[in-house]
Amino acid sequence: MAHSHDVHDHETDPACAVAHGEAAPEAGGRTLVAVFASPVAEYLLRYGADLGFRVILLEPDPERAERTAAGSSGIEVVTKASSGLDGSADVVITDHDRPELGEVLRELLGFPCRWIGVMGSPRHTAPHVAALAELGVPAEEVARVHRPIGLNIGSRTPPEIAISTLAGLIADRNDRPGGFAF
Numbered sequence: 200m201a202h203s204h205d206v207h208d209h210e211t212d213p214a215c216a217v218a219h220g221e222a223a224p225e226a227g228g229r230t231l232v233a234v235f236a237s238p239v240a241e242y243l244l245r246y247g248a249d250l251g252f253r254v255i256l257l258e259p260d261p262e263r264a265e266r267t268a269a270g271s272s273g274i275e276v277v278t279k280a281s282s283g284l285d286g287s288a289d290v291v292i293t294d295h296d297r298p299e300l301g302e303v304l305r306e307l308l309g310f311p312c313r314w315i316g317v318m319g320s321p322r323h324t325a326p327h328v329a330a331l332a333e334l335g336v337p338a339e340e341v342a343r344v345h346r347p348i349g350l351n352i353g354s355r356t357p358p359e360i361a362i363s364t365l366a367g368l369i370a371d372r373n374d375r376p377g378g379f380a381f
């Protein structure tokens with residue numbers, strides 16, 4: 200179905216000008232942090248950079264971080280969260296089975312991140328809840344962590360999961376419900 204619109208609308212609608220490549224999208228000062236090197240993290244960071252995010256991989260294992268940094272271009276790889284995690288940061292935990300999940304999340308909850316989420320199927324118990332409780336993290340802090348994340352599009356592959364997650368972050372950031380409700 201072809202989209203037609205009045206030329207006048209095109210000249211006055213900034214979103215339309217961006218979609219037609221006639222204007223640059225807003226940079227927005229957004230940060231996307233993917234936690235743990237994984238195939239999903241790779242796509243999240245690649246697509247996030249295309250969407251204008253400053254992209255960071257937080258990989259607490261120094262050996263994995265070094266291997267990942269050597270193979271990445273333009274992606275900042277760190278082993279610890281830093282003061283750069285402010286209200287513009289969206290944080291996505293890409294592996295809920297890592298033994299350091301609770302410790303990394305506890306550290307991240309100490310920053311004023313805009314959004315923190317853990318990937319995982321809603322059909323399974325959220326492992327971060329028990330991990331944080333064992334570390335003495337108060338329930339109100341645990342509640343800051345979103346799960347499941349992303350839009351329910353039936354994604355299965357790492358690229359699809361990344362697209363679903365980024366679409367959910369964009370919807371949340373723009374105070375939209377996602378999906379087909381306009």
